[in-house]
Amino acid sequence: MRNRESENPLPTQQFLSDLNGPAMLVFNSNPWRYDVHYVKSRDLPEVTTLININHNLERVPTVVAFVESMTPTGKGNYTINLKDPTATIGASLHYKVKQHQQYGEDIVVGCVLVLKQVVVFAPNRFRGPYFLNITKNNVQQVSSVSQT
Template identity: 35%
Template sequence: MNRTGTEQPKSTQEFARDVADATYERDFNSNAWKWAQMFIEHHGLVKDEKFENVNSLQEAKSAEVLPLVVCILKECKPNGLGDMQLTLKDPTATMKASLHKKALEDPEIAENIAVGSVIILNLVHPFTPFRQNHYLNITHRSIVKVFPAEVSPPTIDLVKETPKPVIRLPMWAEKELNVDDILRKFVRPSDQPSTSNQADNQ
């Protein structure tokens, strides 16, 4: 059948956008991603128990540490030294990462590390070997959970059966003062009430 006069082939930009939309839907509507979301919200691993409050890979470009970040694995390559080079992705960015060999010695982690798996990381440190290149340094301790790519759809009952993980806090959060203490540091000495006796000034 011949094309009608109103039909136009898609432009390269439109085609690329369609591919990007399809990829986004596949990555962030997968069972593994849904598992991570329900797991985090059920166990209250982030503020207000809302998945939207996890850290993003975009933050890694300026932060010293990411308290909790969730990524899908897009590429996994052994580096020949026992470690593995990963390509991670979240809704904000795509980033390279180095996975330490000690993490791969853990059977539960090693058997689930594959393209399409979703990984939850705690206190993971970014590093920048070159000015424009940002990497994540993933150790065994920084891995909270890995959901395999072929995992079955999550249900509330299945998520409830999972144990709550131990989440480490960054040092600044452990030492965080209350609001009154913080505000007190900004009061000028001349504005603070005097503790000396009035008679001492006479």
């Protein structure tokens, strides 16, 4: 509705491009490129795009995504939104991940995560939305915002 209420509405493609502009910058950033290269250079399982996560998957072999938002739950855990070029998905981040000495402080909004063997869960098994449950055993690599 924002575009329609404007005095000079933009063509739909331009409007969507403007909305996605900041997110697309992330996919051209050094941390994103580094982590995609990291997965390829280590012969890790092929990356599963977020749009392809569904009820048939119990675990996702490899995910590369940036942290779009983080909200503390009050018990040390976090609810986060992960984004890749195909979609956004919610996730639960266990408190021990944030306390990890090597990478815990680097997990902030804008960082890029390489995750392995992440559990997929959904309140209703055969319909979305789907969520990821991230523990310290799932974290393969964290590229911080400061690496840009």
